[in-house]
Amino acid sequence: MGVTPLLELAAVSYTYPGPQGGSRVLNAVSGVIHEGETLGVVGPNGSGKSTLLKILATLLRPTSGQVRYRGRPMARVPLHYRGRVNYSAGAPYGFYPRLTAVENLRFFAGIKGAACSPAGARRLLETVGLADRADAVYATFSLGMRQRLHLARLLLEPSEIWIVDEPTNGLDTDGVRLLEKILGDRPDKTKVIVSHDDDFLSRVATRRFVLTASGLVTV
Template identity: 35%
Template structure:
């Protein structure tokens, strides 16, 4: 098992942010973590990376116990955090990668840096100061920094934020390519379109995991039926095979303005997050 959390709790100021989280992630998986702000996504990622210590529970990454062995584990982890400020703004993109490659003892760093900058569309900006980069360009450089030492696991918190639609597509394509080479990816994101259909989607609410399944299974056969009954709008969720039965039931209830729409992933998530 690449990543394993057992009965993990974490709190701040007497508020539990993670509550009895149990999670197993296998080597080579592409995992997406979604949920509302404050649901515990970023805290979970920091716990996995060893940047936060759980109040209770156990965290292991490639058999490293993260509380005691986080330094050893850091050599196989690539991490990008939301609102990360680790780049040196008075250095160029290439100089930044040189600094971080040195921290990891990467010998052929220039060859790797050239490849990453080109692959992420930063080749023409490699000699510009980071302070001249746009938000999206800095996000890409952070990803390059996280990959400079060839990690086995990528932990990414909202790395797609701040990117234009084309850049989102390019970065997702690169992540898919890395995953196909065996890199385990754990991505916290509210952007879900374009991700691999076989990706695993974990939904969090109030510090707990409330759903965990393949991304494709959250929306592929769900329909939403809306209608007006006695002046009130009602909504019915049905699968393909239930459609005729649900429509007959609504007609018996003298429903009007009946509309059928294919449910999308975001609607499914909203329902999950609003369930009691």
């Protein structure tokens, strides 16, 4: 008997509502994601890369098809699954502008049902080079700082799967090195990453999904 994939996509399609039947951005996508791999998702603009990540993060429900988690339909284990997923929408999105960096991290830890003390949040911020911005509100952050806060959010525990959209956006060279170190230091995490930075993906991804208008090609 083969090993059950961590995640399995079975003919997943998604159509955004709209006139004349809406706009389909995913077309019967099928594939598997194995535990511990770093999967790079690539494809042309409009191919549904970010939509696929939102489906994996349970922010969208497929119009048709199914996602399975450890062999079970995701719909049967929604709370357990959501508690094991860290989703990064990428800067500038994803945080409350009037909350401080510490407050944002503690809020999102609470959503996961986990505790994150102020001291714990500050340790995460130190890891990503934001120790001196711990008490600053998110609205005052530059794009690069916002992206670093997303890196800190990825490190919240418990987590099993990291779903990351355009993580290099806004990062300087040192920030990209930090991102690659964080990804490399956590081989226990399964990572699904969308990025237009092909050089970055060539360094961090163990496999790629290529989305096309007709579905999915695995490389």
